[in-house]
Amino acid sequence: MSGSEESHDLTDYEWLLSRVYEKIPPRGSGVTLDLPEPQIIRVGTQTIIKNFREISQRLKREPELVSRYLAKELASASSYDSGSGQLTLSVKVSGKIVRQVLDMFVKDYVRCPTCGSIDTHLERKGKVWLLVCEACGAEQSVKPF
Numbered sequence: 415m416s417g418s419e420e421s422h423d424l425t426d427y428e429w430l431l432s433r434v435y436e437k438i439p440p441r442g443s444g445v446t447l448d449l450p451e452p453q454i455i456r457v458g459t460q461t462i463i464k465n466f467r468e469i470s471q472r473l474k475r476e477p478e479l480v481s482r483y484l485a486k487e488l489a490s491a492s493s494y495d496s497g498s499g500q501l502t503l504s505v506k507v508s509g510k511i512v513r514q515v516l517d518m519f520v521k522d523y524v525r526c527p528t529c530g531s532i533d534t535h536l537e538r539k540g541k542v543w544l545l546v547c548e549a550c551g552a553e554q555s556v557k558p559f
């Protein structure tokens with residue numbers, strides 16, 4: 415058994431990978447989200463996601479929110495440039511890792527757990543966050559970050 419998730423080393427990408435596979439069960443049904451593949455440029459110790467705005471638009475979430483999630487999961491600083499639509503992370507990661515973190519975001523903050531639809535939005539009321547499904551009307555509280 416692994417201990418608390420809060421105490422692990424977030425730079426351990428092996429751990430991140432195992433977590434992704436653990437938490438996302440294979441899903442035979444539900445709507446496929448054809449997320450654009452992250453276009454990655456690595457400069458020194460930084461990673462730039464060129465098409466970050468496009469990805470966020472596909473998720474129907476504010477780039478700033480998605481950016482915050484990526485930064486948290488990758489233990490990275492992040493800087494979103496609304497002019498170019500690019501996100502700069504302060505860690506070196508592959509497109510595959512970025513994609514896996516985005517998949518976790520979709521699972522927890524985009525996809526309706528009741529019907530599998532991705533036509534959802536987040537309602538944030540202070541400390542309470544609700545994932546509201548526009549397809550079936552289900553409301554699910556999700557963990558704020």
Ligand SMILES: [Zn+2]
Nearest residue numbers: 526529547550
């Ligand atoms: Zn639903």
